[in-house]
Amino acid sequence: MSPLPDFLRPLVMSGPSGVGKSTLLTRLFAEFPDKFGFSVSHTTRLPRPGEVHGKHYYFVSREEFLRLIDEGAFIEHAQFSGNFYGTSFMTVREVSGAGRRCILDIEAQGVRQIKKTNLDPVYLFVSPPSLTSLRTRLQGRGTETEASVAKRLATALKEIDYAKEGAHDLVVVNDDLQRAYDLFKRVALGERIDSDKLPPLDD
Ligand code: ADP
Ligand code: 5GP
Numbered sequence: 001m002s003p004l005p006d007f008l009r010p011l012v013m014s015g016p017s018g019v020g021k022s023t024l025l026t027r028l029f030a031e032f033p034d035k036f037g038f039s040v041s042h043t044t045r046l047p048r049p050g051e052v053h054g055k056h057y058y059f060v061s062r063e064e065f066l067r068l069i070d071e072g073a074f075i076e077h078a079q080f081s082g083n084f085y086g087t088s089f090m091t092v093r094e095v096s097g098a099g100r101r102c103i104l105d106i107e108a109q110g111v112r113q114i115k116k117t118n119l120d121p122v123y124l125f126v127s128p129p130s131l132t133s134l135r136t137r138l139q140g141r142g143t144e145t146e147a148s149v150a151k152r153l154a155t156a157l158k159e160i161d162y163a164k165e166g167a168h169d170l171v172v173v174n175d176d177l178q179r180a181y182d183l184f185k186r187v188a189l190g191e192r193i194d195s196d197k198l199p200p201l202d203d
Contacts, residue, residue: 002120007190010039010092010102010119014111015126015163016156017081018138020174021105024126024184028103036188037095039104042068045083048143076106076113081151085110092119101188107155108162124187125168127196129175130203131156160201170195 002009015021029036042058044065053059060068065084069077077086087104095102104121106114111123128134134156138149163171170187173196174180186193 004120005190006122006192007101010096010104010121011124011188012104012106012111012114012121013124013126014106014108014159014168015174016128016134016159017152018134018141018156019126019128020137020177020180021126023177024172024174024181025103025105027181028185028188031185032188035100037098037100037102039087039091039095039102041085041087041091041104041106042074042077043083043085045081045085075117075119076110078107078109078113080107080109081148081155087114101190103188108159108167111162111167122170122187123168124170124172124184125163125198126180126184127160127163127171127173127198127201129173129199131201132203163198171198172196173199 013021040058042060042065044062047059073088074086075089077084087106092102135153138144138152172180172183183193
């Protein structure tokens with residue numbers, strides 16, 4: 001176990017696309033505007049309606065992303081569903097320097113890379129209650145084409161396999177949003193909680 005209190009360690013949040021990570025984070029930042037800082041990633045995917053450059057992501061071209069990789073700008077980076085995503089050293093430094101708990105929202109390849117660094121975060125997996133509910137949410141969000149939903153669901157199975165290996169310190173099942181948020185909030189505030197059990201996710 002880390003010698004640092006959990007609140008002083010970054011929180012790495014991961015979980016399949018559509019599980020509700022952004023929903024939980026939006027609530028947290030609204031309730032605690034000064035306590036947390038989001039690690040704003042770089043991505044080559046196009047912005048969704050309402051997404052703001054510099055707040056949700058730094059939206060960059062593929063050329064720019066490749067240049068940043070060459071410059072060694074990223075702590076970790078990965079390809080997901082045909083686009084690049086990466087966490088820059090700069091963004092984590094900025095958030096941590098401001099005395100806030102840094103929260104990263106990244107997928108499994110990024111988690112594997114972070115485990116090889118000295119960042120020493122708490123790893124949280126946000127799980128859907130079932131695969132069926134995940135599909136419904138991803139489709140219901142209305143941001144993805146049918147092909148993109150299929151790709152993201154295929155990748156979700158890999159994220160879930162990684163969680164089944166026990167890669168994370170904690171699991172929060174996003175079943176009922178209020179219940180999940182209450183538990184997530186306690187994790188974010190650095191409380192040691194009884195983790196949810198990972199559902200079978202075989203439906
Ligand atoms: P992620 O950031 O993990 O990709 P989102 O936060 O965008 O996921 O959520 C995907 C969709 O699921 C959104 O339309 C959101 O409103 C919905 N959603 C989130 N949490 C729940 C929940 N507990 N029950 C039902 N729908 C939810
Ligand atoms: P979305 O396109 O839905 O915003 O994100 C797709 C996936 O990319 C999500 O699983 C999200 O956690 C992940 N992601 C976002 N930023 C990063 C990042 O900087 N690095 C990695 N490895 N994954 C990221």
